[in-house]
Structure formats: C-alpha cells, structure tokens
Amino acid sequence: MPAPVDIACLEGLSDFDVTWPWTAGEPLAPGLTCVFRVRNEARNLPWVLPPVLAAVDHVLLVDNGSDDGTADVARRVADEAGAGDRLTVLDYPHRVSRAGGEHLATPATSVHSLTHFYNWSFSHVRTAYSMKWDGDMVLTGEGSSILRDLSWQLQATEAIVAMPRHPLTVVDESTGWLDLSLRFLEPWVYPMGPEFTFVKAFDWELREFPPGVERVVLPQGLVVEVKWLDADEFAHWRTEGVDFTNTRLYRKLREFEVDQAIREGRAEELGGLTRVDAPPGVHIIDHVTDTWLRQAPRPLVKHSLPASLRERTPR
Known part of the structure; x- marks a missing residue:
C-alpha cells in the first residue's frame, strides 16, 4: 500500500508529489546529506563537488533541465x-519560477514553485541532517574539514548551522574580485523533520524551524560564491523593478551593483571589493580557496552597510 502523500502537486503529477520519509515510515540514518538544486552548473562542479563530497555522507543532486551536461559532469567528478x-x-524537468515576482505569483504546491521544488528535492534525503547547497559555492579545505567534523557532532542535538559566504567574481583565470563589504550569513544545515520543511515567502522559499533551536555560526573564510563575469548571473532573477530596489533584497542589489561596476571598470570606486591575482599557472578559484582566504587577516568582513539597513537585510 503506497504511503500517504504529504503535499500533492497542483498539476496532479504523482511522481512529483511530496512524501516525507517519516510519513512513509522510513527511518533516517545518522549523517548529513547535501542537496544541490542545479541548472547548468557543469562549469562550477569540478570546484564545487570534491570538497562537499569530502565533508558529507551523501550528495543528492537535483538537475532542473540542464543542457550543458551538468549531471554527467557530476557523476564524473564523483567517480574521480x-x-x-x-x-x-x-531529474526535475519542470520550469521553476524565478525568484521575485514570478515566485510570488506561483502557487506553492505547483511543480513550477520554488517551494514545491525544494520540498520535493529534500523529501529524498534519508539522513538525520540535510544541507542546502548551491552549484556555485566552493568550500575551502578548512571549510570541508570543519563540516565533516561538525556533522557527527550534530547527531546528538537539533541545531541549524549558518556560515558566511564571500562572493568571488571571476574576471579571467588569474583575476578575481572578492566582495568583503558585508557578511552574507545564511543557515545551510538543518535537521530533517516535520518542523523543518519549506514554505512560501515573498521572493523565494523559506525553510521553517521551531523557536529556540540552537544556532551554530561558522567562521568567515570557509566558502566563496563564484560569479563569472562572462555569464549572465541574474537569469534566475528579474533585473528590473522592485526585485532589485527593495531593501529587503539588498544582497541581490549589491551583487548587481558589483557586477556592473566590474564590467564598467570602476570596481575600486564601489568600495568593499578586493582584487585578487593568482600566481602564474594557478586558477583564481584555486588560489582564493586554497591560499588567499587562509592567509588573509581576520576579520575578513567589516560591515559598510548602515546599521539601520543591516537590521532589515536577510542574513
């Protein structure tokens, strides 16, 4: 007899209904599963996947209609x-509404909703903890070691884990700009359970958690978020109107400003950006994650955003 459905998708596609493992009577094993929701991340995965695979028990990669061989690259990198x-x-073959206005207009139980996409993806986790991760986020070696050590320590408690990430715009193989103006802090690791599922928020999905849950904050310098200057890094967002001017979305506004400033040759004028040059023969991503961040003085980030606005900015 099939397990009851927790969230039936609006379109009536039973393969994309959500049934949580606790509803299905499937026990969760100790450990940490990293969940990627990706589209066309083949370029990033050779940097992104190895340190994550070294840090967690299992990786679940949900491919949302990639046409660049993302899934094949993921398998190859994991095998290597x-x-x-x-x-x-x-495989999640449905077009997912872009963050911002499109998301807001899409019913939460539709296969086109970010909320349903996330719930469906995470419903396949079979460990006690899960980690949301993006296909452009690269852990340093130190970050990988810290997560690996932390994952077994979390098993005796219920805690969420947040870590700062530092946007790195790759200009070419030897040059990049690190944005160290603000502390982009977001929870990434959560327990699995009925109190830790996803709901619809204004501009994106939001993972719920009960009040009083312990919060672990990891140090700065453990992960960079890679942005390529030769790519459209804002295709999953609208780049006009309230989506970028509303202070609730200051992080996206900042990313857009940084992208424009670098393209226009005025990165030094914007403030908060640090140019990094890699030595000959070393890729800028490798140099930043292997050497530069490890050697840079702490704290890496000194807030430049006014405190009144900082209080209203999502962490």
Whole structure:
C-alpha cells in the first residue's frame, strides 16, 4: 500500500508529489546529506563537488533541465573522487519560477514553485541532517574539514548551522574580485523533520524551524560564491523593478551593483571589493580557496552597510 502523500502537486503529477520519509515510515540514518538544486552548473562542479563530497555522507543532486551536461559532469567528478556511490542524481524537468515576482505569483504546491521544488528535492534525503547547497559555492579545505567534523557532532542535538559566504567574481583565470563589504550569513544545515520543511515567502522559499533551536555560526573564510563575469548571473532573477530596489533584497542589489561596476571598470570606486591575482599557472578559484582566504587577516568582513539597513537585510 503506497504511503500517504504529504503535499500533492497542483498539476496532479504523482511522481512529483511530496512524501516525507517519516510519513512513509522510513527511518533516517545518522549523517548529513547535501542537496544541490542545479541548472547548468557543469562549469562550477569540478570546484564545487570534491570538497562537499569530502565533508558529507551523501550528495543528492537535483538537475532542473540542464543542457550543458551538468549531471554527467557530476557523476564524473564523483567517480574521480572515489565517491560515485555517495552521489544520487535526480531529474526535475519542470520550469521553476524565478525568484521575485514570478515566485510570488506561483502557487506553492505547483511543480513550477520554488517551494514545491525544494520540498520535493529534500523529501529524498534519508539522513538525520540535510544541507542546502548551491552549484556555485566552493568550500575551502578548512571549510570541508570543519563540516565533516561538525556533522557527527550534530547527531546528538537539533541545531541549524549558518556560515558566511564571500562572493568571488571571476574576471579571467588569474583575476578575481572578492566582495568583503558585508557578511552574507545564511543557515545551510538543518535537521530533517516535520518542523523543518519549506514554505512560501515573498521572493523565494523559506525553510521553517521551531523557536529556540540552537544556532551554530561558522567562521568567515570557509566558502566563496563564484560569479563569472562572462555569464549572465541574474537569469534566475528579474533585473528590473522592485526585485532589485527593495531593501529587503539588498544582497541581490549589491551583487548587481558589483557586477556592473566590474564590467564598467570602476570596481575600486564601489568600495568593499578586493582584487585578487593568482600566481602564474594557478586558477583564481584555486588560489582564493586554497591560499588567499587562509592567509588573509581576520576579520575578513567589516560591515559598510548602515546599521539601520543591516537590521532589515536577510542574513
């Protein structure tokens, strides 16, 4: 007899209904599963996947209609890391509404909703903890070690884990700009359970958690968010109107301002940006994650945003 459905998708596609493991009577094993929701991240995965595979028990990669071979690259990278048996690739073939106004207009239970996409993806996790991760976020070696050590310590408690990430705009193989103006702090690791599922917020999905849950904040310098100057990094957002001017979305506004300033040759004027040059023969992503961040004096980030606005900015 099939397990009851927790969230039936609006379109009546049973393969994309959500049934949580606790509803299905499936026990959750100790450990941490990293969940990627990706589209066309083949370029980033050779940097992104290896340190994550070294840090967690399992990786679940949900491919949302990539046409650049993302799934094949993920399998190859995992095999090369000797972790092919710890990677699961799923296909989510439905167009997902872009963050911002499109998301707001899409019913939460539609297969086109970010909220449903996330709930469906995370419903396939079978460990006690899950980690949301993006296909452009690269852990340093230190970050990978800290997560690996932390994952087993979390098993005896219920806690969420937040870590700062530092946007890195790649100009070419040897040059990049790190944005160290603000502390972009967001929870990434959560327990699995009925109190930790996703609901619809104004501009994106939001993971719920009960009041009083312990919060662990990891140090700065453990992860960079890679932005490529030769790519459209804002295709999943509208780049006009309230989506970028509303202070609730200051982080996206800042990313857009940084992108424009670098393209126009005025990065030094914007403030908060640090140019990094890699030595000959070393890719800028490798240099930043392997050497530069480890050697840079702390604190890396000194807030430049006024406190009144900072209080209203999502962390």
